[in-house]
Amino acid sequence: MASISGISLSSDLSSALASLDESTRFLKISIRDEQLVPDGSHSAKGRLPDDLPALESLLVDNVPAYVLARLDNGAGWLLIDYVPDGSRVRDKMLYASTRGALTRSLPSPPSDTLYATSKHDLSPTSYAAHLTHLNAPKPLSAREKEMEEVKAAERAAGFGNTRPSASPGAFGGSGVGLQWDNALEEAVKALGEADGEGVVTAAIEPGSEKLVYVEAADVSADELGSKVSSTDPSFAFFNYTSGSQPQVVFIYTCPSSSPIKHRMLYSAGAASVFSTAKSLLPPGRLASRKLETSDPSELSSKFFRDELGSGAESAAGSRSGSGTPGAGGGGFAKPRGPARRAR
Incomplete structure (x- = not known):
């Protein structure tokens, strides 16, 4: 195989x-x-x-x-x-x-x-x-205790293991904390040391709220869409080398056809995943502009140029304050898809 x-x-x-x-x-x-x-x-x-x-x-x-x-x-x-x-x-x-x-x-x-x-x-x-x-029995950390409280609230609201984000498309705040498996941590660290373009993809393990490694591959921006699920939400870390300096870009994909509970779980956990990735990568290596798309097929070199421009601002150097796109660690940057309707 x-x-x-x-x-x-x-x-x-x-x-x-x-x-x-x-x-x-x-x-x-x-x-x-x-x-x-x-x-x-x-x-x-x-x-x-x-x-x-x-x-x-x-x-x-x-x-x-x-x-x-x-x-x-x-x-x-x-x-x-x-x-x-x-x-x-x-x-x-x-x-x-x-x-x-x-x-x-x-x-x-x-x-x-x-x-x-x-x-x-x-x-x-x-x-x-x-x-x-x-x-050994695992004592609950402060974050895990908070997650247990969130789960209880979700069950009471009928959401099972998910909870809605504060508003559609908004991913500011700490969100739901996710435990990373060792394989994913090592793969993301290695990506942060790489010179060429490549991707590491991750998924939330059903029922455990654990973020697990899916795969790592050497792919260009134009090949990236083929490595991301078109049916289920997922997270991807792409080493973008066409800007002023290599940057790891965090991408959240959420196909519109995916189950609503899955979409809410991923949207709630996205902020904490970005925060953990920032702590694993060298200072300045993680781009501050976080990208989201509902259609993985639109991921391409043009997509990154449109969203990031000629350079990508690092998470370490991002501005604080409002959630304006591209202005620090606020909301995810919404992709400007290839087909736009006139309003």
Whole structure:
């Protein structure tokens, strides 16, 4: 199965996955010559925590890789996504956009996923901390308590897990806070370091109010519409390089045919998504002008020129005050669609 990045499984990896048995503790998987290939393995010597030090020699500093680690007691597999901080930006993007295809190609979905940015993250002590965090009851933060109150109000109003925005098309204020998964955070950070045009798309996971990674792809502005859903609302981060300096532009797409509850949930969460992205990206990298469209097909180089002009003002340097389009972090900039009716 090929990924968005065009990377596919090699026949050697397919054979290695089919022949995995109880004696295998680790299977390292790397990307070479546009294919996922087996790149070393390690036999089980003891329990998983006892075997983790073997990854020190199996992995290479600053070179990303995936590792399938067999869990103890027949509990399945742990997928380790090893992307060191010192990796090349292109490699970070490549591994982020290929992860989904690898996961779908496994004999069964991984029981757990561990994201590592250094070998230290894969030590027995770090893995024990990961398990503790995974199994511990999650205390509600102030934001989560507020979200629970919002949900209660929504249920009382008959909106389920959604709430309307203050007014149609207005997205000022803090909105509904959304928890980001690790894969999305890493992909957006990598996009902020990229030189070429590319996109990272995200969606709200139904029922959990968690923002999850969908895909990352190297696309131009004219190809962007093909990477955004034409039926469901979504968020996209596009690295726009045709202005005075590269800028990551936040785009909220909301097809008019999508369910009203979904549209309200996305509109309520858009402001917090923009705020979180600003904190993840380097200062000045996120454009202050946030774009919205109901028709992803109109996303093009002309669309960005019309909306952003020759340059894009950074979020760090935006003006405060009113919600006038382009004047800071207020409402989303409404796209001027290709077909305009005279009024």
